Amino acid sequence: MKRALITGVTGQDGxxxxxxxxxxxxxxxxxYRRLSSPNFWxxxxxxxxxxxxxxxxxxxxxxxxxxxxxxSEPDEIYHLAAxxxxxxxxxxPIATGDISGLAVTRILEVVRQVNPEIKFYQASTSELxxxxxxxxxxxxxxxxxxxxxxxxxxxxGYWTTRIYRDAYGIFAVNGIxxxxxxxxxxxxxxxxxxxxxxxxxxxxxxxxxxxGNLEAKRDWxxxxxxxxxxxxxxQQDEPDDYVIATGEAHSIRKFCETAFDxxxxxxxxxxxxxxxxxxxxxxxxxxxxxxxxKNKLGWEPRTKFKKLVEIMVKEDLNRxxxxxxxxxxxxxxxxxxSEVKILTRTxxx
Ligand code: NAP
Ligand code: F7E
Numbered sequence: 093m094k095r096a097l098i099t100g101v102t103g104q105d106g107x108x109x110x111x112x113x114x115x116x117x118x119x120x121x122x123x124y125r126r127l128s129s130p131n132f133w134x135x136x137x138x139x140x141x142x143x144x145x146x147x148x149x150x151x152x153x154x155x156x157x158x159x160x161x162x163x164s165e166p167d168e169i170y171h172l173a174a175x176x177x178x179x180x181x182x183x184x185p186i187a188t189g190d191i192s193g194l195a196v197t198r199i200l201e202v203v204r205q206v207n208p209e210i211k212f213y214q215a216s217t218s219e220l221x222x223x224x225x226x227x228x229x230x231x232x233x234x235x236x237x238x239x240x241x242x243x244x245x246x247x248x249g250y251w252t253t254r255i256y257r258d259a260y261g262i263f264a265v266n267g268i269x270x271x272x273x274x275x276x277x278x279x280x281x282x283x284x285x286x287x288x289x290x291x292x293x294x295x296x297x298x299x300x301x302x303x304g305n306l307e308a309k310r311d312w313x314x315x316x317x318x319x320x321x322x323x324x325x326x327q328q329d330e331p332d333d334y335v336i337a338t339g340e341a342h343s344i345r346k347f348c349e350t351a352f353d354x355x356x357x358x359x360x361x362x363x364x365x366x367x368x369x370x371x372x373x374x375x376x377x378x379x380x381x382x383x384x385x386k387n388k389l390g391w392e393p394r395t396k397f398k399k400l401v402e403i404m405v406k407e408d409l410n411r412x413x414x415x416x417x418x419x420x421x422x423x424x425x426x427x428x429x430s431e432v433k434i435l436t437r438t439x440x441x
Contacts, residue, residue: 178371
């Protein structure tokens with residue numbers, strides 16, 4: 093039986109990947125951070141909480157990484173843990189550099205010293221491209237031009253992965269994944285912020301939705317399909333880097349329009365622009381060319397934009413309806429503080 097270690101198993105991708113690997117017959121180990129309030133709702137939601145072997149790891153602590161690798165003895169490591177919110181990276185640029193960037197070296201150093209046969213997946217991102225292009229599609233050859241502390245940290249992780257591959261022969265790959273969403277997406281990300289607000293507005297639980305830059309365009313795919321690529325990349329004969337995307341870009345404005353349409357409401361009556369949600373620097377446009385993944389991995393996106401929006405809105409509606417009926421089940425929203433009450437430098441301006 094193969095053994096996999098997933099860092100960040102409590103996050104969106106970590107939870108879906110754990111489910112996927114369990115279904116493939118893997119023994120799955122997942123790292124989590126010790127928090128004063130437990131954060132296992134996604135694993136509970138997918139019904140796999142008791143099937144994943146949990147190991148406490150903080151990415152700033154190399155000894156905990158060493159302990160996790162020694163304990164799990166993995167064939168494959170999927171490094172997904174990160175400070176993944178671009179907005180927060182402007183508020184915490186140093187911690188983001190440490191956790192989303194330098195930690196990649198911490199893990200690869202342990203791999204190199206303990207067992208260089210372990211295969212390694214690095215969660216790279218379309219944010220690497222930044223404002224490299226304002227049209228066309230981005231592929232593995234397009235130059236990177238990061239536009240946030242998060243993207244700069246990920247650029248460091250991207251190159252570290254390639255350096256350990258070339259210098260030490262470690263099977264280390266970068267998945268350059270474009271935005272991927274789901275009902276398990278964190279509420280601070282724009283898609284889930286919208287789907288959750290649409291559900292609450294439709295049920296009379298909320299009156300408005302305040303957003304930042306409505307003109308930015310993103311290539312949004314469906315997370316459960318994207319985690320399959322992570323596994324596929326580690327099953328190839330040679331390590332390589334791949335773009336994973338849908339090949340379509342839509343604006344935040346279009347996402348709003350589509351989401352409100354699903355509940356029969358006009359988005360313009362509820363959405364307002366609030367400069368507190370604008371970033372000091374934003375990425376205007378991202379659209380990915382997944383042809384290399386299609387040719388070499390045999391992967392193609394199955395869920396496109398409209399279907400994705402529908403899945404998210406319907407699931408948030410279903411949750412709030414169950415909540416109104418007094419049901420108690422694993423879910424992030426009831427405990428999530430209102431963004432508006434969180435004071436940060438960007439929000440104060
Ligand atoms: P996510 O939901 O934010 O999950 C991030 C995970 O990292 C969580 O398990 C989190 O733990 C953990 N983590 C954060 N700080 C940590 C620390 N100091 N020590 C240990 N663990 C820590 O992110 P995601 O959407 O699943 O994304 C997975 C990875 O792919 C990330 O590296 C992200 O940057 C990258 N990525 C995401 C996308 C996307 O569209 N989703 C696209 C490209 C790349 P807690 O649960 O305790 O917070
Ligand atoms: O923002 C705009 C915002 O926070 C998307 C992460 O998974 O994908 C994600 O990063 C766009 C930006 O995702 C609001 O300015 C407008 O232009 O949902 P997001 P992201 O920054 O693209 C990449 C691939 C990753 O790697 C990251 O880890 O939406 N926007 N109004 C807003 N964004 C947020 N969050 N909230 C708003 O109110």
